[in-house]
Amino acid sequence: MRPSRKYSGYTHKLSDQAMYQIAYETALEARKRGLHVSTAEVVEAARLLALYMAVSGAKTLAPDDIAFVLSSVYAKRMREGAIIHEIVREITKRRQPSQAYVAKHIEAEIDKDLQALGLRYGSKIRHRRLTSEKAQSAYARLKLLGIIRRGRKGEYVVHSSQARRIAEQLARHYRDYKDAIKDVIRRNITRNSSIVASMGTELLNYIDLEDLSIDELTRLYRHAGKNEHLRYIVSRTIEEKINKGEHYSDASSIYEILRKEKLLQKKHLRYLLEQNPKLAERAVKDFGKEAVLDVVAELSTYNKEGAVEIALKAIGMQASRRGVVTEILNRNQISLLSSIGSSQSEALEVLNRLATAKKYLAKSLVDDTRALLDYAEYEYTRAVEEWSKIKDHYENIDLAQIVESEITRLKQLIDAAERGDIYSLIKSIVKNMDVFEALKLLSTIYNDANNKRVRSYAIMLMRSLWRESRGNTGLRPSRKIRLSKTKGRLHIRKTLEKIVRFNPSPLTRITKHTTRQYIVVVDKSGSMRSYALYTILAASALATSISKLIVFDENITIYRNIKHINPLHVVDLILSTRFSGYTNIVDALRSAAKGSTPRHIVLISDLKQTIATDATVEEVIRELRLKGWQITIVLPPKHDARVLNRIKPYTRFYIIRTPQDIPSIMRRILRS
Known part of the structure; x- marks a missing residue:
């Protein structure tokens, strides 16, 4: 049985009396190694350990937690923290029970579970109904450990010699039976959810549901069967995680779980519909059209494409009319969406043609082909002809005004394209857009366009828009x-x-006034492409405080002495970032720390390491933290939740849900 990397070291937790003894022994050993530790500091360390236990709510503390607390008192210089951690590891290792003792303890626990099921080593298992939760839990433990296996003729219990070998192997990696079961459950929660869920509420003795991702909790709920108490606890944990904004992949299942458990509320709709717009039809039945359109209005400020998809499902409009909804949302006339009916189909067709023409114009900026411009002119001409036939007897004034203004505006765009006036064309396209939506479109044009002139105009307009909105992004144009x-x-x-x-x-x-300086590490890989705007705005908000800037995908680019450069030039550098490639967070963090004394690193990334390296992201961050580095991570909505859960003890992190969250988050970082 292969153990997870998480449990490859010593993980046995200690009693409170043992912790105080470790505080004393650590002080004695530290004195031998040249550290100055007074008796008063030993007493203070013991007091802080007790307070830390009370604040964390834990009955015991792991060795790493003890080392962090003791370092805060005993370590007075930069490298002394690593010495304290090394001493605590040595002391706790000496306190480990022997492998033979642990193996016997595991064998005894296996024997108890077999007795609870009325089984013996080497016996075959006939199909029997496990009536009690205790029996179900015993069966699940033995199944997960490999004591009960399935052969050609059904399930059977391994022989005692094989069970002994399994116990000895577990003893080499775990300190007791509970630790072994805990790790096996965690590694099988996805693959064998039905077996794990059959443990019922006894499962909570081994794992904390808060440590599981929403997707893992969803699978656990599905296999909980008739165990109402377990379903109740799991569903409420899912709700709490959704309220915190944790990422998930199966929005449809979560919607049904919350609905079934009567936990579904209007505040959940934005997260669920943004993840799966198809749920809008169900949401209209449960909450009404107006509630869903409120979500559309909220989303349209930063995710126009998602808002359009939700609106189409909510009002029952065909996907081919996507352009109509986009134009209405651009003018922030949400009320008009609910009043659109079949009697307005001709005007909607005209508006849809105009939107299609504008889409072709935008594409022509990226592909730089004459055919796209011809398509745009064709759609525009057809739209004008159709509108001239119906405009005199058309009744809906609001929709008519939108069509008229769009015809006038599109005529100007096509004229600019015909003249080759690319700057005016791009500027007119983003003119009536929300600032975040305009920045997002310009960033896309900059990343995708092959024409250097188009890219230069896109970056020029991005700078202009950024300067207009810098008050919202928390950045001043000069040093404080x-x-x-x-x-x-x-x-x-x-x-x-x-x-x-x-x-x-x-x-x-x-x-x-010299501001606090940060080493900023920016992920520009392909996985961050969808959140290029978030990354650019977050990094540029720190422009006045960057001492070293590292931009990476599979390659790493380092900009040194940034603090001597005009902040607006730093912003220009960040705005011109193109997002593509694989992700190498490990080497980027090592490059950030190389040649510098420990200070504050701000990492902007989704934590999705895609390059094979000799260490994990968790191991590198933990190593940097032990050396005295402070690490803050800024995350987009979709990120690797597993990695985040493992590095939480060593970092401070912020999740950007919407572009509007960036000012408050960056202010908190600058004030920390």
Whole structure:
């Protein structure tokens, strides 16, 4: 049986008395190695251990947690933290029970489970009904450990010699029977969910449901069967994780689970519909059309494509009319969507043709072919002809105004394209868009276009839009300054204002205020392409505080001495990032730390390592943390939840749900 990497080291938890003894023994060993640890610090360390246990709510602490607490008291220099961690590992290793003792303990527990089922080693298992939860749990444990197996003639119990070998193998990797069962459950929760779920509520003695992803909890709920108590606990854990914004893949199953358990509320709709727009039809039946259109209005500010898909399902419109919904959302006329009916089909067809023409124009910027421009002109001409036939007797004034304005605007776009005025064309396309949606489109054009002139115009407009919206992204155009009466150069404007107002102390001076510096590591791989806007805005919000910038996919590019560059030039550098390639987070973090004293790293990534390396992301982050580095991770909505759960003890992390979240998150990072 192959153990997981998580449990390859010592993971036995210790009692409170043993922890206090370790605090004392660690102090003695630290003194031998040259660290200055006073008796008062030993007492303080023991007190902090007790407080840490109370705050964490844990009955015992793992050795790593003990080492972190002791380092906060005993370690006074940069490398002393690693020495304390090494000492704690050595002490706890000496306290390990012998492998022979652990193997005998595991064998005894296996014997108990066999007795609970009325089985013996080497016996065949006839089909029997396990009536009690205790028997079901015993059967599941033996099945997961490989004591009960399936052969050609059905299930059987292995012989005692083979069971002994399994126990000895488990003893080499785990400290007790419970640790072994815990790891086996975790590794089989996806593959053998039915066996794991058959343990019922006793499963909660081995794993914390908070450590499981939403997808794993969904599988567990499906196989919980008639165990209502387990379904109740699992469903509420799923709801809590959804409220926190954790990522999941099967929105349809989650919708049904919450609905069945009567936990589904309007606040859940945005997350579920954004993940699976097809659920909009069911949501209309459960909550009404207006509630779903409210979600559409909220989503349209940062995810226009998703909002369009949801609106199409909510109002029962064909997918071919996607352009109509897009134009209505661009003008923020959500109420018009609910009033659209079959009597307006001719006008909708005209509007749809205009939207198609505009789409071809946008594509012509990327592909740079004459055919796309011809298609756009053809659709525009057809739309104008059809509208001229019906506009005189058309009744819906709001929709008519949209069609008229779109015809006028599209005429200007086509004229600009015919003249070769690419800058005016791009500018007109993004003119009426929301700033985040415009930045997203410009970023897409910049990443996809082959024409250098188109790319240069796209980046030019991105800079312009960013400068307009920098107040929302939390970035000032220059380094921070402080006002003073005595130090620095004279601030002419402030001084004159005070003189005019007869202020008795008019002289005002300014001094540069050095902001906290960060090493910013930006993931520009293909998996981050959908969240290019999030990445660009988050990284540019730190422009005044970047000392070293690392941009990576499978390759790593390092920009040093960024703090000496004008912040707006740093923003230009970030805006010009193109997203493609594989992901190598491990080497990027190592490059960030190389040649620098421990400071603060800000990693902007989805944590999806796609390049094979000699270490995992978790191992590298843990190693950096032990060396004294502070690590903050900024995540997009879709990220690797498993990796995040493993690195939580060593990092501070923030998840960006929408572009509107970026200002508050970046302010919290800058103030931390």
